[in-house]
Amino acid sequence: MWTEDEAFKKYTAERVLNWDKAASAGREKRWPRYYRNQLARTYRFCIPEGASVLELGCGRGDLIASLKPSAGVGVDFSPEMIKEARKRHPNLKFICCDAHSIDIEGKFDFIIMSDLLNDAWDVQQVLTAIRPLCHNETRLIFNFFSHLWRGPLNFVRRLGLANPTLQQNWLTREDMTNLLYLSGYEVFRSWPEFLTPFNIPLLSGFSNKCLAKIWPFKSFDLANFMIARPLQSVRQKWKDSSPTVSVLVAARNEAGNIGAILDRVPEMGGGTEIIFVEGNSTDNTYDVIENAIKHTSRNCVLYKQAGKGKGDAVRTGFAKAKGDILMILDADITVPPEDLPKFYDVIYSGQAEFVNGVRLVYPMEKRAMRFFNLLGNKFFSGAFSWLLGQTLRDSLCGTKVLTRLNYERIVQNRSYFGDFDPFGDFDLLFGAAKLNLRIVDMPVRYRDRVYGETNIQRWRHGWMLLKMVACAAFKIKFV
Secondary structure, eight states: OOOHHHHHHHHHHHHHHHHHHHHHTOSOOHHHHHHHHHHHHHHHHHSOTTOEEEEESOTTSHHHHHTOOSEEEEEESOHHHHHHHHHHOTTSEEEEOOGGGOOOOOOEEEEEEESOGGGOSOHHHHHHHTGGGEEEEEEEEEEEEOGGGHHHHHHHHHTTSSOOOOSOOOOOHHHHHHHHHHTTEEEEEEEEEOSOOSOOTTHHHHHHHTGGGSTTGGGGOSEEEEEEEEOGGGOOSSTTOOOOEEEEEEESSOGGGHHHHHHHSOOOTTOEEEEEEEOOOSSSHHHHHHHHHHTOOSEEEEEEOSSOHHHHHHHHHHHHOOOSEEEEOOTTOOSOGGGHHHHHHHHHHTSOSEEEEESSSSOOOTTSSOHHHHHHHHHHHHHHHHHHSSOOSOTTOSOEEEEHHHHHHHHHTGGGTOSOOSSSHHHHHHHHHHTTOOEEEEEOOOOOOOSSOOOOOHHHHHHHHHHHHHHHIIIIIOO
């Protein structure tokens, strides 16, 4: 009878020997080489160049090298694999040690584990061991094999077309979600990849970029990917400080709502700045705002919009904002300003990094949203949830909140999608999803408009939204 410690040592020794043999065998076999290239493509989409990256189970180091990190560290328990990695990628650091008892210094932007957890003795111990290597914004990204491929993979290995492995863990996404929670992490995105993990000319590209992303084909994908972050209870993002707030109000033909906005927007955190961006109104909105600012003790600023559309107004106002937390409040105040502290609390606590208002949970007032607008909202919410991989009940709600630092990161990455959003909402949502930010819905009560008319033209703007869905599909989903 083996003791637990003896069993672990035997288990590890067998695997070290197995992977040492694989490293000494020379060139990697053709089938896994194609699969590894597809893995690298997926990880490159998730991780920007220049990040600090730690890879557990790095093997020969090709995956972490393909990410072009500013600081890259690879860890593997196979001495022969580490020797190969150091030879192939001398610009990176490689350490021979067991992931169960990793002992290195520093904190990393990303910690990746590709096909490692299938082979781990104690998955929870591995996840717990790397917790000290995480800072507040660290992302864990990993992939593991689907149960459905257990038989086919064993068959391929028996044919000698892939590296042989010993008995493995066959984990479900539910298993991993639970293990991550027990280890102090929160999963906020998971998805399958690779319907065809070997190279068939013409077919493989179409299969993996398109079919693998849609039902029912995605149920047969080889790999499960997950992105997780440290649980909020152990985060101290703001420590003892009270972040300041900038509330952006894009106002076009909203003269009758300005006084109510100044009266009803609450003071939050270390101080609240209200930024009005007036959008070439046909009424006297600009003059009303200018006069109101002169007669209030609130911290307010006013800018005249040079371009057109709410998106341009958002970019104009946020570029001038001084607050640590940025908020968008529609000038029609159909979303009550009194709800803004709830958004502040979610960001301040670290429960989310992007908070999206949702008008579809509570009953609306009778004239708040027309029937076809409601149908459009439900359709686009489903479409964007599918595209972004995070649930969005109401993608068209104007109330959105994030930190200024994350907004600046979105701006730096804006060229990936292009300047195509006249509304401002989707530029932020797409950017947040591409940066792997945790998006959370915040239910609000949606009220009737008390002054003026909506600036939304449902058919023309609906067509524009469809085009943005198509654009995002090829930038986020089918890549």
